[in-house]
Amino acid sequence: MPHIIEVQHLFKRFNDLTAVDGISFTVASGEFFGLLGPNGAGKTTTIRMLYGFSPPTRGIIRVLEMDISRDWRKIKAKIGVCQQDNTLDPDLTVEQNLLVFAGYFSIPMRQARTRANELLEFFALSNRRRAKVMDLSGGMIRRLILARSLINRPELLILDEPTTGLDPQSRHQVWDRLEKLKASGLSVVLTTHYMEEATRLCDRLVIVDHGKILVEGSPADLILRHAGRNVIEIGGPDQALRDYLKANQVVHDDLGQRVILFSPGGNELSDAVRDNFCHEQCTFRNGTLEDVFLRLTGRELRE
């Protein structure tokens, strides 16, 4: 299967800060690929190099089997980008935003109108077409940015934190649309720090931190490998529990007020914990991508 993106040994330095520190990955055609990481991990910097906005310090980027440093114009004509910042044109209406943007791709006016109508319909913005961007809600703005990034019928869609700051309703609406686009065969690269979003949408993902890739795999695969199918959270752990865990070499994170046990395979451990150590509260649940993320990137605050 052809690779729609091929990144090899990519570096980006800002003065003495290495924002992207030698990452390599590929994205297959039709794949929904996630780039996860805490704030400042280097996601946006990577994305910006992917669509030719910023030149890499070192490394090779091939998009749609072309070299971004040489064929940037051809590549940009075939991809859609949804930037982290709101780059909509506040001087223009909702519809004008789409039509003027279509002009940047040299799409003929008639065709641009047809596509704008389709996209406004698809993103439930038809009744706001003459509204000013400033009068839109956060959710509508995001949907309009998404609509705008699809105006050139891209083969690849690049999304930088498309749902950050949205309320749950808006977020689910965006996910719903993205799932429809995925079903239509569009290749997508998504950055996010919502694990639920990544679990739901991504076929495969990498977790990056400090500009390096920590792990790569499908969400289910990563959960099995780094958190386990079952997780037990124990509130108010005592010394007896700690001794027990040590004696039995159970993989766990000790947060002081809480202990989290990973991959506690079999009922034996669950029963032992339930019978002996659940003084305050115990939660028996499935492992999640959030467990994986926090285990790999740590629990300290970023930025």
Add this chain to the structure above:
Amino acid sequence: MIDKRAISWRFIKVWNRNLVTFQRIWKVNFITPLLEPLLFIAAFGLGFVGIVGDIRYGGAEFSYTAFIAPALIATAVMNNAFFETTFASFVRMFYQKTFDGMLATPLSIEEIIIAEIVWSATKAAVAAGIMLGVLGAFGYVQFPYGLLVIPLAFLGGIAFGAVGLFFTGIIPTIEMFNLPIFLFVTPMFLFSGTFFPVSNLPVWAKPFALAFPLYHLVELARLLCLGRHETVPLLSVIYLLVFSALFTFLALVFMRRRLIK
């Protein structure tokens, strides 16, 4: 330093974006060039007329209002172009992130920069055209040569738009535009033969006026409106062309440095 493949006719799409927003508020955009000359004519034609007599310029006598009329157009060209590529472009670049959005399309940074400059010149030429109509109605413009003020305004617009965008490329915050305005625009406005002939200046001060692009624009505007001049017109045209080319190049270099990280 500048990639030639990055410059194409596509810049017209960005120019078009500015035209669309201009049309949204075209009434406001037309009022200033319509009313400004009327205000000046009222102030100088009525208020000044007893104090300042006729002006000797280029070997002929002109009423003071007739003398300053072409300079009003030239000054409007400077203001329209310079303010467009300083404050307005800065807002688009920094606050609205309009250029970031454009850079996710087949447009290049070079095309965006050229479009901003060409747009500012277009806006200047539109303003000059309106002012020409108003001043012409009062008999301050000789037609048909006066019509050439419109292409001249476009050239002047490129010059001032380019230097404005160069400042946008180097200025840290929007408030700091006060500095080039105080050091560059205001002295030029006062000493470019706008309100009195440069031939009235002491000898030591003349080279300063000659270095000002506005001076050359004023001179050429007077030539087209009044049929008189003090400098060699061809040299003024060459000066404006060289100035435009130099600052377009500098704007390309510094705006790229600012935007591409």
